[in-house]
Amino acid sequence: MTASGPVAPAEGHVTRPVDRWRHGQAIHEDDQIAEEMPVAMVYNGSTFAVMMATPHDLDDFALGFSLSEGLISEPAQLLQVESRALLEGIELAMRVTDNAAGAHLERERERLLPGRSGCGICGTRELEDAIRHGHPVGDGPSISRDALETALTQLQARQPMNAATGAVHAAAWADRNGSIVLVREDVGRHNALDKLIGAMCRSGIDPQDGMAVVTSRASYEMVTKATSAGITVLVAISAPTALAIELARSAGITLVGFARPGSHNVYTHPQRLLPLTLEPS
Numbered sequence: 001m002t003a004s005g006p007v008a009p010a011e012g013h014v015t016r017p018v019d020r021w022r023h024g025q026a027i028h029e030d031d032q033i034a035e036e037m038p039v040a041m042v043y044n045g046s047t048f049a050v051m052m053a054t055p056h057d058l059d060d061f062a063l064g065f066s067l068s069e070g071l072i073s074e075p076a077q078l079l080q081v082e083s084r085a086l087l088e089g090i091e092l093a094m095r096v097t098d099n100a101a102g103a104h105l106e107r108e109r110e111r112l113l114p115g116r117s118g119c120g121i122c123g124t125r126e127l128e129d130a131i132r133h134g135h136p137v138g139d140g141p142s143i144s145r146d147a148l149e150t151a152l153t154q155l156q157a158r159q160p161m162n163a164a165t166g167a168v169h170a171a172a173w174a175d176r177n178g179s180i181v182l183v184r185e186d187v188g189r190h191n192a193l194d195k196l197i198g199a200m201c202r203s204g205i206d207p208q209d210g211m212a213v214v215t216s217r218a219s220y221e222m223v224t225k226a227t228s229a230g231i232t233v234l235v236a237i238s239a240p241t242a243l244a245i246e247l248a249r250s251a252g253i254t255l256v257g258f259a260r261p262g263s264h265n266v267y268t269h270p271q272r273l274l275p276l277t278l279e280p281s
Contacts, residue, residue, distance in 0.1 A: 012056035012161045012168070012185065036187045038089030043071060043102035045093075054168060054186045055090055056161070057195045058083050061186075064091050064198030068225040071102035075201045087266040136252045138208050140232025141176040143254075144274050145264075148235065150178030151213050152261055159215070161185040171196040175210045189216035190225065197229045207231045218257055220244045227251045233272055235259045240267055 018031040020059040037180060039053045039061070048071065053061065062081045066072045079105040143208040151174035158180050159170045171192040172183040182203065184195035200207065211233035212226055218236035220243040226234045227247070234248070235256040245267045248255035254269040268271055 001072055001216075013165050015026055032164040034161065034165040034187050035140060040089065040091045041065060042091055043096055043100075043105060046105040048102065050089075051188070051191060052218060053188055053191045053268045054161070057199070058090070058092060058184070060184060060195040060198035060202065061191060062094055062198065064196065064225075064229075065191075065199055066094065066096070066102060067201065068194055068228045070228070072096055072100045077102075094260055115177060124249035135227070136250075137227060137230050137232045138252075140208050140252075140254070140272055141210065142274050143176055143233055144178075146180030147174070147176060148205055148211070148256070148259065148264065148273070149237070149261060150174075151180060151211065152237075152259055154178070154180040155183070155213055155215070158183045159185060162215075168192070170215045172213045173200055173205060173210055180213075181205065181210070189214060189219075191219055192216075193222060193225050197225065200229070207236045211235055213237075213259070217241070218244045219256060220247060223247045223251070223255065231237055235264070 013032045015030045016033045018029065020027045020029065035054050036052055037055055038050050039058070040050045041048045063075060066078055067075070072078050074248050077097045078094060079097060080095040082093040084093055093236060094102070097260050116214055146250065151172070155170065155172050158172065162170060168185045168187050169189040169192045170183055170185045173181050173196060175181055181197050182196060182199050182205070183249045184192050184199055186192040186195060191222050195226055196212065207230040213235045214222060215237050216222070217238035218234060218240035220241055223234060223244045224247065232252065233254045238257065240255055240257045245255060248268040252269060254272040255266060255267045258265045
């Protein structure tokens, strides 16, 4: 895969003036604001969707989105990504191989609505397209609860965009010891996970040898994307949905929710987290 075209801003945020009111007094200063703009996902000249996203790590976004949406089945099918800055936003013009699903888009597969930053399946035309059941994931690693704690602690210091703006989600990959290897940020939680999946593929990371940690709720779409990438352990700092739990159970994913330092809930396949017995109260 090759990339070309204008380079998106590296920071993912911009400076804007703000009046801060504190104890009856106004303080006029500059503030760091997260960027959000339309990003058109175009495959061999046909637009599949327009996502509201942070214009950062767009090569990773292009690859991860293409994989998680089933538009390519392997990274090698994505031949080229060109980022084009337009007046209305950014166009990610992708060229895929003829045997990739993205090369044969039909009107029925195109999304009717833009994918907003908080939406994973916005604009899907048919109900059967909204609920996608992936293939079961592999055995995966054994993860100690100490490693989970380590990942949560390290992630707090690995979110520069959120530290500057307070407005973006993060998706991180930690190895089985809990060390954070990759982090990607975006205003949309689905976009952050897509970017992480793309970065993992580009870095040659084995999804069977660690865990994904997301700073959001574990919705159905997040579990679907994890399944498509072969991720076996998904840790979310917020709550899962009932559909996410059912999908994780059927796909063989260990789903952890409400993950905080010192506490977490395991909803499916707890055998991967060690020790298996509860600590005495």
